[in-house]
Amino acid sequence: xxxxxxxxxxxxxxxxxxxxxxxxxxxxxxxxxxxxxxxxxxxxxxxxxxxxxxxxxxxxxxxxxxxxxxxxxxxxxxxxxxxxxxxxxxxxxxxxxxxxxxxxxxxxxxxxxxxxxxxxxxxxxxxxxxxxxxxxxxxxxxxxxxxxxxxxxxxxxxxxxxxxxxxxxxxxxxxxxxxxxxxxxxxxxxxxxxxxxxxxxxxxxxxxxxxxxxxxxxxxxxxxxxxxxxxxxxxxxxxxxxxxxxxxxxxxxxxxxxxxxxxxxxxxxxxxxxxxxxxxxxxxxxxxxxxxxxxxxxxxxxxxxxxxxxxxxxxxxxxxxxxxxxxxxxxxxxxxxxxxxxxxxxxxxxxxxxxxxxxxxxxxxxxxxxxxxxxxxxxxxxxxxxxxxxxxxxxxxxxxxxxxxxxxxxxxxxxxxx
Amino acid sequence: xxxxxxxxxxxxxxxxxxxxxxxxxxxxxxxxxxxxxxxxxxxxxxxxxxxxxxxxxxxxxxxxxxxxxxxxxxxxxxxxxxxxxxxxxxxxxxxxxxxxxxxxxxxxxxxxxxxxxxxxxxxxxxxxxxxxxxxxxxxxxxxxxxxxxxxxxxxxxxxxxxxxxxxxxxxxxxxxxxxxxxxxxxxxxxxxxxxxxxxxxxxxxxxxxxxxxxxxxxxxxxxxxxxxxxxxxxxxxxxxxxxxxxxxxxxxxxxxxxxxxxxxxxxxxxxxxxxxxxxxxxxxxxxxxxxxxxxxxxxxxxxxxxxxxxxxxxxxxxxxxxxxxxxxxxxxxxxxxxxxxxxxxxxxxxxxxxxxxxxxxxxxxxxxxxxxxxxxxxxxxxxxxxxxxxxxxxxxxxxxxxxxxxxxxxxxxxxxxxxxxxxxxxxxxxxxxxxxxxxxxxxxxxxxxxxxxxxxxxxxxxxxxxxx
Numbered sequence: 013x014x015x016x017x018x019x020x021x022x023x024x025x026x027x028x029x030x031x032x033x034x035x036x037x038x039x040x041x042x043x044x045x046x047x048x049x050x051x052x053x054x055x056x057x058x059x060x061x062x063x064x065x066x067x068x069x070x071x072x073x074x075x076x077x078x079x080x081x082x083x084x085x086x087x088x089x090x091x092x093x094x095x096x097x098x099x100x101x102x103x104x105x106x107x108x109x110x111x112x113x114x115x116x117x118x119x120x121x122x123x124x125x126x127x128x129x130x131x132x133x134x135x136x137x138x139x140x141x142x143x144x145x146x147x148x149x150x151x152x153x154x155x156x157x158x159x160x161x162x163x164x165x166x167x168x169x170x171x172x173x174x175x176x177x178x179x180x181x182x183x184x185x186x187x188x189x190x191x192x193x194x195x196x197x198x199x200x201x202x203x204x205x206x207x208x209x210x211x212x213x214x215x216x217x218x219x220x221x222x223x224x225x226x227x228x229x230x231x232x233x234x235x236x237x238x239x240x241x242x243x244x245x246x247x248x249x250x251x252x253x254x255x256x257x258x259x260x261x262x263x264x265x266x267x268x269x270x271x272x273x274x275x276x277x278x279x280x281x282x283x284x285x286x287x288x289x290x291x292x293x294x295x296x297x298x299x300x301x302x303x304x305x306x307x308x309x310x311x312x313x314x315x316x317x318x319x320x321x322x323x324x325x326x327x328x329x330x331x332x333x334x335x336x337x338x339x340x341x342x343x344x345x346x347x348x349x350x351x352x353x354x355x356x357x358x359x360x361x362x363x364x365x366x367x368x369x370x371x372x373x374x375x376x377x378x379x380x381x382x383x384x385x386x387x388x389x390x391x392x393x394x395x396x397x398x399x400x401x402x403x404x405x406x407x408x409x410x411x412x413x414x415x416x417x418x419x420x421x422x423x424x425x426x427x428x429x430x
Numbered sequence: 431x432x433x434x435x436x437x438x439x440x441x442x443x444x445x446x447x448x449x450x451x452x453x454x455x456x457x458x459x460x461x462x463x464x465x466x467x468x469x470x471x472x473x474x475x476x477x478x479x480x481x482x483x484x485x486x487x488x489x490x491x492x493x494x495x496x497x498x499x500x501x502x503x504x505x506x507x508x509x510x511x512x513x514x515x516x517x518x519x520x521x522x523x524x525x526x527x528x529x530x531x532x533x534x535x536x537x538x539x540x541x542x543x544x545x546x547x548x549x550x551x552x553x554x555x556x557x558x559x560x561x562x563x564x565x566x567x568x569x570x571x572x573x574x575x576x577x578x579x580x581x582x583x584x585x586x587x588x589x590x591x592x593x594x595x596x597x598x599x600x601x602x603x604x605x606x607x608x609x610x611x612x613x614x615x616x617x618x619x620x621x622x623x624x625x626x627x628x629x630x631x632x633x634x635x636x637x638x639x640x641x642x643x644x645x646x647x648x649x650x651x652x653x654x655x656x657x658x659x660x661x662x663x664x665x666x667x668x669x670x671x672x673x674x675x676x677x678x679x680x681x682x683x684x685x686x687x688x689x690x691x692x693x694x695x696x697x698x699x700x701x702x703x704x705x706x707x708x709x710x711x712x713x714x715x716x717x718x719x720x721x722x723x724x725x726x727x728x729x730x731x732x733x734x735x736x737x738x739x740x741x742x743x744x745x746x747x748x749x750x751x752x753x754x755x756x757x758x759x760x761x762x763x764x765x766x767x768x769x770x771x772x773x774x775x776x777x778x779x780x781x782x783x784x785x786x787x788x789x790x791x792x793x794x795x796x797x798x799x800x801x802x803x804x805x806x807x808x809x810x811x812x813x814x815x816x817x818x819x820x821x822x823x824x825x826x827x828x829x830x831x832x833x834x835x836x837x838x839x840x841x842x843x844x845x846x847x848x849x850x851x852x853x854x855x856x857x858x859x860x861x862x863x864x865x866x867x868x869x870x871x872x873x874x875x876x877x878x879x880x881x882x883x884x885x886x887x888x889x890x891x892x893x894x895x896x897x898x
Contacts, residue, residue: 059481059482060481060482061481090613091476091594091612091613091614091615092594092613092615093613146481152478152479155476155482156476156613156614156615157476157477157478157479157480157614158478159478159479159608159609159612161478161612161613162609162610162611162612313479313480314479315479315480315520315521315524318524319520319521319524398526400524400525400526400607400608401525401526401601401605401606401607401608402608403608403609404606404607404608404609404610405606405608407610
């Protein structure tokens with residue numbers, strides 16, 4: 013059951029403490045502390061609807077470095093084709109939250125059955141999976157119901173190792189931080205580190221790394237790209253591919269209000285509320301809003317977000333829009349607006365020009381911002397398709413971009429076309 | 431042609447088992463006799479984005495009931511209809527899909543008479559199926575299991591296990607959706623009977639004769655007797671019943687009823703019935719029944735040839751032609767007799783697109799009674815409608831001796847001409863109700879809505895056909 017127990021008074025203290033902690037652990041580089049041992053003595057994966065204590069964070073977060081694995085267990089790489097291609101593990105690893113404080117995140121590491129030691133690594137930042145525990149991406153992968161499995165299989169078939177983060181907050185009584193950029197970017201970078209720190213996987217300690225994602229994952233990939241130069245400078249990132257990128261949450265929110273995919277906006281409100289102590293969603297919600305949010309956290313995954321809240325508006329659930337208040341607006345812009353800092357590696361950015369869910373205008377603005385910063389950026393527009401269809405439609409171009417980056421081919425930036 | 435089976439233990443492959451082209455060409459000459467079987471199984475499927483979602487699958491096939499040792503079976507046709515849940519349909523629609531197609535691979539096993547269990551992969555193709563905007567949908571799949579062959583005699587079984595679906599939803603423009611082509615594993619709910627068929631593997635000893643027909647009884651008129659009995663069973667299949675009157679064979683029928691006409695009034699006749707199977711093994715004779723025809727005094731018997739049509743209200747494919755015989759006796763204003771209709775062929779349409787060919791037969795269920803007064807003949811005939819054979823897309827899927835309406839139908843027929851002349855015959859018309867079907871295997875639910883309904887029309891022409 014989702015219960016909002018925060019109050020604004022308590023929050024002020026929490027924020028202060030969090031800020032101190034942030035100073036203590038940041039910036040983070042490899043081998044700052046002794047790494048914890050990996051605990052393999054854990055329960056086996058359970059069906060999505062059931063409890064699974066593997067995901068419950070330890071009462072005290074162990075000392076260590078971001079990317080260190082604290083728990084691991086063998087899992088499935090997906091349906092039969094994926095299982096025939098790769099071995100897989102679920103891991104819990106150290107990361108940092110939206111404020112830079114240590115947290116733990118779970119995810120999946122898959123390695124080709126042959127040639128792991130020479131395999132490059134692709135980290136997939138998954139798209140929206142939903143606020144409920146049963147939606148956890150690693151659980152969907154294990155049970156064979158991950159909707160981006162075709163992208164996973166493409167990468168495994170190419171001989172790459174694949175790491176997929178679950179993002180922060182997926183456990184019983186979930187506290188997901190959907191769209192909180194610095195939490196997502198850290199989760200992506202740290203599972204990339206974790207993949208090289210799982211001895212059983214047998215990967216090289218410094219594989220070539222490409223990061224890819226669509227929708228939420230497109231945003232997470234770009235956040236990882238912007239954070240990498242200071243947060244994870246040791247990673248050998250050679251390219252970042254992001255599609256359907258929610259670059260400017262204000263534009264995304266405005267285009268979801270009263271629209272079929274409104275459920276994604278409610279999910280973003282849950283995510284921001286969980287990510288930032290000073291944001292108190294409960295203060296804005298009507299009774300209907302409170303029970304709706306509680307039900308979402310108890311059970312909604314992507315499909316439910318898509319079909320459960322069609323054409324709703326914020327005022328169907330709230331007395332006032334949180335986005336009309338300064339604290340929320342500050343967390344949207346500048347805190348979560350992409351494009352303020354440069355990505356130092358080649359970027360492939362793509363978007364459907366008919367996207368009704370993630371504003372194409374925000375994506376076009378991000379492209380301009382990156383180009384202005386001198387990013388080596390290749391842009392592709394998918395003509396006539398919508399957001400959901402482009403989840404898979406971009407896979408061939410992303411695979412080609414990643415293959416070119418791994419073999420060190422010349423890039424094909426097209427910033428001059430703007 | 432099937433490729434060689436992978437489940438053959440390699441040490442014995444050449445000598446004992448398997449599936450080889452040579453064996454199959456031999457089979458073309460002497461095919462093993464097939465027998466329709468069906469099995470319904472419930473699964474939970476891991477569709478993308480969803481918790482395990484229920485899916486029920488009805489598999490039908492033709493599997494030989496018996497197979498000699500070391501002789502390959504024909505390739506085994508597999509047809510399946512899956513009931514996809516409303517929620518799964520809604521999820522696919524949320525991805526903007528308007529159709530789904532793909533492949534289904536069933537992990538089947540063969541349990542040999544010696545107890546060894548071997549895997550048998552059964553690939554099937556799922557036909558492109560339109561997704562409704564709401565509600566569940568049925569999808570059909572078909573394919574072939576390879577020929578199988580056994581090295582020793584005894585009972586073998588074919589079991590159906592878990593499924594892997596490879597599904598491709600498509601947008602209205604035919605292109606791929608956001609989930610591309612994906613694999614979905616379906617796990618069988620535990621505790622179900624998953625034996626699709628058993629096969630008696632024979633080593634040359636004689637096959638078994640059908641069981642003795644039981645409970646023979648007859649309903650007389652002054653000139654005919656309507657006989658019915660309980661069906662026989664067989665290790666292969668019962669193919670025919672021979673009906674004997676006072677020790678002489680008078681007719682052969684394929685279902686468990688017959689009307690013997692041309693009899694004298696007020697006379698004792700003794701009947702027996704014997705079942706035969708495909709190998710011409712005959713059962714024991716049934717226990718005899720002696721029936722006395724109705725008294726002829728003051729009664730005039732008439733016999734007509736019947737030709738006409740039945741029009742099923744719920745069908746769009748036109749009328750079903752009917753033929754048969756109507757034996758009747760008129761005593762005063764009281765009419766009694768038997769309306770015996772021959773088997774008829776009906777073309778139905780299932781799910782809006784699946785052509786279904788059904789053979790209809792009409793079993794006596796109480797004879798005909800009625801009145802003839804003021805020049806109007808008005809009769810009611812009690813019949814049970816059976817579907818001994820149902821073909822979908824030309825493939826025989828189900829039906830059988832037990833496929834019939836749950837309720838007996840009362841067929842009301844009334845003369846149309848102002849003054850019906852029993853001697854001249856004439857036209858009759860009326861209506862009848864058809865209840866839901868039972869005993870048709872999985873097609874019960876598929877075909878039942880096509881045929882059942884309250885107000886179906888029947889029109890026949892009676893042509894005098896004097897009693898021989």
